[in-house]
Amino acid sequence: MSDTTIRTTETEQTGNRETTESTTERESTSEQVCPECGGNLVTDSEHGETVCRECGLVVEENEIDRGPEWRAFNSSEKDEKSRVGSPTTNMMHDKGLSTNIGWQDKDAYGRSLSSSQRQKMQRLRTWNERFRTRNSKERNLKQALGEIDRMASALGLPETVRETASVIYRRALDEDLLPGRSIEGVATASLYAAARQSGNPRSIDEMIAVSRVDDMEMTRTYRYIIRELNLEIKPADPESYVPRFVSDLDLSDEVERGARELLEDGRQAGLLSGKSPVGLAAAAVYAAALLANEKVTQSQVSDVASISEVTIRNRYKELLEAKQVSA
DNA sequence: CCCCTTAGGTGTTTAGC
DNA sequence: GCTAACAACCTAAGGGG
Numbered sequence: 001m002s003d004t005t006i007r008t009t010e011t012e013q014t015g016n017r018e019t020t021e022s023t024t025e026r027e028s029t030s031e032q033v034c035p036e037c038g039g040n041l042v043t044d045s046e047h048g049e050t051v052c053r054e055c056g057l058v059v060e061e062n063e064i065d066r067g068p069e070w071r072a073f074n075s076s077e078k079d080e081k082s083r084v085g086s087p088t089t090n091m092m093h094d095k096g097l098s099t100n101i102g103w104q105d106k107d108a109y110g111r112s113l114s115s116s117q118r119q120k121m122q123r124l125r126t127w128n129e130r131f132r133t134r135n136s137k138e139r140n141l142k143q144a145l146g147e148i149d150r151m152a153s154a155l156g157l158p159e160t161v162r163e164t165a166s167v168i169y170r171r172a173l174d175e176d177l178l179p180g181r182s183i184e185g186v187a188t189a190s191l192y193a194a195a196r197q198s199g200n201p202r203s204i205d206e207m208i209a210v211s212r213v214d215d216m217e218m219t220r221t222y223r224y225i226i227r228e229l230n231l232e233i234k235p236a237d238p239e240s241y242v243p244r245f246v247s248d249l250d251l252s253d254e255v256e257r258g259a260r261e262l263l264e265d266g267r268q269a270g271l272l273s274g275k276s277p278v279g280l281a282a283a284a285v286y287a288a289a290l291l292a293n294e295k296v297t298q299s300q301v302s303d304v305a306s307i308s309e310v311t312i313r314n315r316y317k318e319l320l321e322a323k324q325v326s327a
Numbered sequence: 328c329c330c331c332t333t334a335g336g337t338g339t340t341t342a343g344c
Numbered sequence: 345g346c347t348a349a350c351a352a353c354c355t356a357a358g359g360g361g
Contacts, residue, residue: 274351297329308354313331 101125137173140183144169147187154210155202157195165194172225181221185213189222193231201236203278205306238263238272241281241305248304249296251289258288262319269322275315279307283315290316 040053051058101124105113113121145166152162168190172178178186188211195202208215226233239260246256262284266272272280282305289296302309 276353279353299329309330310332310355311353314353 099128101128140178141170141173144173144183144187144190147184148191151188151191151207151210155191155195155206157191157200157202158198161191161194161198161200164198165191168193168225168229168231171229175228177225177228181224182213182217184211185217185221186225187211188213188218189225192218192222193226193233196233196236197231199237199240201240201277203241203306236277238277238280238284241278242285245281245285245301245304249285249289249300251285251294251296252292254292255285255288255294258291259284262287262323265322265326266319268326271318271322276307276311278305279311279315280319281305282307283312283319286312287316287319 041050042053101121103125105118105121107113148162148165148169152165165187169187172186172190188207192202192204192207204215204218208218211218213221225231242256242259242263246253246259259281263272263280266280266284282301285305286296286298286301298309298312301307302312305312
């Protein structure tokens, strides 16, 4: 139970993270009082000071004045003196701040350029575009790596897995697999693949619990990058889920050993293939706890393993039968 | 509450067109 | 490339200690 609460708070935090940037700039000096006389304070942005309205005490000075450094007395003066461009926007990867070289071969007065000038401009356009996209990739990568880091730590995945995930993501980016897919989706898929490759698998359910994408997108993207990057990923070994389930349920080492044996017997009996590894691991843990007389209910196991009780029931009976045969 | 069974729906894989 | 059969899993409903 505590496990799920932790997860939800984490997702909430990340949800908030998006909005902080836009709200930090808001002014908030309205309700402050003067430390000397208790009068109201006013912010004078022109002089960069916060002053008490009653006694004139300057509380704060040398603030940054974000207004224009010139004064305009009517709107035409304002137009004349202003020399800034359009406001920045988050809709462009670089907030619209990078340079764009116009496509018309005209100079600032509208005259056509000479042919040598035209060629020069063409070269400049090419290089400018290269730098811009390189930067956009870098930014993309930076955000994705942040996401990977966040999800990995929410899932308790070790450093090495994050490392692998970033390598996978980088390759996906280099091979231009990103267009048409979300950064978040590819990041999630990369991490999922990395976790499985390293023998620290997390189930799809666990992944999407900390990610902002749904399972459809996640599995689709995962399949896609696996195929395109020719990643070899073996089906997850049920045993790799065992230690985590055991510790999440506060069970003993004995249970863990028992679960591993049950899975081994099951492997001998050939009933592991085709079944969901998570379900098998959950069933083995439940069965082992039963044998060791340690108290867990099927619903508890189904909770930590995100698997249905029905599946646990079906699996654990099979596992116990396999044990009978081999014993 | 805990466990079990059954039925019906869904999604994936595979054989055959 | 499409369809049908198929296995595994899920949810939901209902029943026994």
